Amino acid sequence: MGRYRTAVTGLALAAVAGPAVILLGAGGAAATTGSARPAAVALVQEHFALTSNVAAPAKEHVKARGVLTATGTAYPGKRKHRTWLVFKRGSVRMVTTQVSASASVPNPATCKFTEVLRGTYQLRGGSRRYAKAAGSGHYETKIWGKLTRKNGSCTAKLASVRQGTWTWGSMSW
16 A cells, blocks of 8 residues: 545644544444454444654554554545555554534744644445454544744744544444
8 A cells, every 4th residue: 555645634724734634433342253353243442543743744653452452554545534544464444524623823922832623433444354344433633833933923834743633432343
């Protein structure tokens, strides 16, 4: 699977938002087979955390915790709001829907700002071991940024940015 880029989305500080949606979630009771793999019909709890230190990243670090416990890389899809979560044993396709967004105005003294995006996601298949992945849940993306200062005021240029997406919902595969 190659790398994909997506259009930058977000609020007033769109360059900071990166792909507006990016992650998966948790909720349910685990039913497992002899291979410690969940039964195909069971929806089990799953949490994903996606992090990056750049605005509008082409890829991000993803950590899965729950029935699928692994680390990997998340790639924004060619289409807006579609992300591939790639792990050693396969990948999962996630489709997100943004429900709300808010952003703070940069603090004039520190030039720091935040942005929060919330929404829902659906897991719609994948590849290899996770080819039949299904599930849904909620996500929250938080972006912390700092603008550069010039002549005592904040500019539009980013000095630093950190973003993370956390999810909770269900997953079966």
